[in-house]
Amino acid sequence: xxxxxxxxxxxxxxxxxxxxxxxxxxxxxxxxxxxxxxxxxxxxxxxxxxxxxxxxxxxxxxxxxxxxxxxxxxxxxxxxxxxxxxxxxxxxxxxxxxxxxxxxxxxxxxxxxxxxxxxxxxxxxxxxxxxxxxxxxxxxxxxxxxxxxxxxxxx
Numbered sequence: 001x002x003x004x005x006x007x008x009x010x011x012x013x014x015x016x017x018x019x020x021x022x023x024x025x026x027x028x029x030x031x032x033x034x035x036x037x038x039x040x041x042x043x044x045x046x047x048x049x050x051x052x053x054x055x056x057x058x059x060x061x062x063x064x065x066x067x068x069x070x071x072x073x074x075x076x077x078x079x080x081x082x083x084x085x086x087x088x089x090x091x092x093x094x095x096x097x098x099x100x101x102x103x104x105x106x107x108x109x110x111x112x113x114x115x116x117x118x119x120x121x122x123x124x125x126x127x128x129x130x131x132x133x134x135x136x137x138x139x140x141x142x143x144x145x146x147x148x149x150x151x152x153x154x155x
Contacts, residue, residue: 046070051136055143062141067091070133075125078151083142086115093133098123117142120151 052065075096088095089112098104100119106127107113115121126133141147 045074046076048137056140060142062143064137064139064141066137066139068133068135068137070126072126072128072130072132074133075123076121078120078122079124080118080120080149080151081115081139081147082118082149083145084115084117084147085140087138088113088115089136089138091134091136093126093131093135094128095133095135096123096125096127097121122151
């Protein structure tokens with residue numbers, strides 16, 4: 001294994017450990033701890049609060065942890081995250097997700113998912129008619145690539 005690959009695996013393990021600690025902290029203090037009042041008061045739909053952003057210059061990457069909240073019925077169009085390893089962890093509610101050709105999954109609090117770089121995020125929504133969805137997104141990103149690219153509509 002190359003030194004770069006070894007460093008990448010070590011960084012991913014460190015991020016996973018950090019995310020585990022963060023999730024434990026959120027469980028103890030409450031998931032609204034990091035969401036400022038301004039984020040909570042935004043219009044209905046989807047709200048995202050940045051928790052941590054950290055450059056990783058030795059790897060040419062950045063790490064971001066965000067709290068996402070979706071109102072009942074809110075979803076996003078199919079899209080991709082080129083150059084971004086995306087990990088998700090559901091805090092509250094139900095998250096309906098489909099990655100590439102995989103099945104549509106309904107994730108509950110405590111469930112997680114992984115989205116490899118460039119994968120099609122075909123379904124991303126809160127299927128509940130009355131409950132808010134809250135989930136953490138942890139991304140290891142290539143800063144030279146766009147964050148999100150919409151998927152062209154099928155002809």
